[in-house]
Amino acid sequence: MFNQCIKHCRLLVWVLLIWTSPVSADINVFACEPEWATLASELGGDKVKVYSATTAAQDPHHIQARPSLIAKARAADLLVCTGAELEVGWLPLLLRKSANPRIQRAQPGFFMAAEQVSLLNKPLVLDRSVGDVHGAGNPHIHLDPERLLQVAVQLSKLMGEMDSGNLDYYQRNLRRFTEQWQQAMMRWRHQALSLQGKAVVVHHDNWLYLEQWLGLTRVAMLEPKSGVPPTSRHLSMLLSQLEKTPADVIMLASYQGDKAARWLSAKTNAPVLALPFSVAEDEKLIDWFDRLLAQLLEVMP
């Protein structure tokens, strides 16, 4: 009965699909994070159909298995994820379960953003004792506009190879994107001058690339080791350290719990800033970064 019900439903879906689909998209993109989903649709325009496995409100390290997730992975032609072990907790499982040969490792449809750029903080010794570190290096590269542009170039190239009939279209889109992005970067650099050297406390080691690009100085991290929640001894050590070198702001991603940050803020008077770690739905990448920067400038004028 279960089987039959599914068959009926499938038939219905096909009828609906054939009936309602306007122009069929050429590349089905499965993105692990919203930043890559948005990048893919900005580069691919109406030639791609993009699905994002997570939203900016979710921690991309962990996600719950939903049926649609597997269905989308099965239908995907192109997988766009961060890589560098960020999704190690769920992507391998999803890829196995999807059994989709087009998007397995080493296939053309397997695109890892972190493999297109150089990574910071590559550990010299890989040892579990130093916490939740990523063996390949820090994966949160989308917070560096330069690296994001490098990823865009490679992604656009791949799209052109996969769908060579529309090569011109992808190249045009990339040119427009690059132009706008470079203009924005100039503006951001100028705006961020006042942020140079500001002292920040971060919750988790996911702001590294942003700190570098903006010239922020990290004075402390709330997690004693990456991925390990703060202990009381670590917090009291932070406190005495921050008395000597006060911080201008405590930064965390808006999807993270802010209990520890609020505690520290109450003791040190440094404001807590919950920042959008990624682009919101229907937002352009440029607008997201504008929003991020505006929030930083508001507390550190």
Add this chain to the structure above:
Amino acid sequence: MTIEGLDLAILGPAFVAGLLVLATHVPLGRVVLQRGIIFIDLAIAQIAAVGVIVAYRFGWDTHGWEVQFVAMASALLGAALLSFLEKYFELLQEALIGVIFVLAATASVLLLADNPHGGEQLKELLVGQILWLSWSQLLPLAVMTVVILLCWFKAPKNVARLAFYPLFALAVTSSVQMVGVYLVFASLILPALASHGDKPVKALMVGYIIGGLGYATGLVFSALWDLPSGALIVWCLAVTALAWKILTAMVVSNR
């Protein structure tokens, strides 16, 4: 509402895993309910997790079957402890099970205080995700299910009684990693609750039907509404069990 998740290749393995879990948990759940030791499954699962963490702490880098071996062995040890407690402190048993549960749970927190990777391993042991399962992973669970059912139904009554704790430990440890602790608890208790008061054979049938319906509706709705499957199955099991209770009560009062 989406319909694309409604694919047998996606939901099939999860449904079969659910049936395998139910096969052992429905009969075991009846005993759990009779003896009033509802939280024993949480305690056993937690003890299995502690075993794995201790092995890991002593530098045994566990993978695959080694993890299984350590988990099973510690679950069996826990089962021995629990059956000892039943023998000598029968009246306090539920309280002692609770104490063992919190001790085991907090022991794993202490052991993992500075280790996020161990945390992932613990989470895997306790919050298996039913939807990630593929056909090949179901084989060990199927073998284990057959072994447990044979021991349970074919062994002489007094032996089966003695074997309750070890069989329970094996059943819970193998299923928790596949479907997670919430689903194991629900599969154990909800069918047993729904069939409470029925004669043994009828109770088993009712339990299996309710369990099967709960998993089937849970998976289908999770595909239609695109919600996490495990959590929704728990709710569907509860709703099916409740609907069954109301239905039978109405039939009885109409007679």
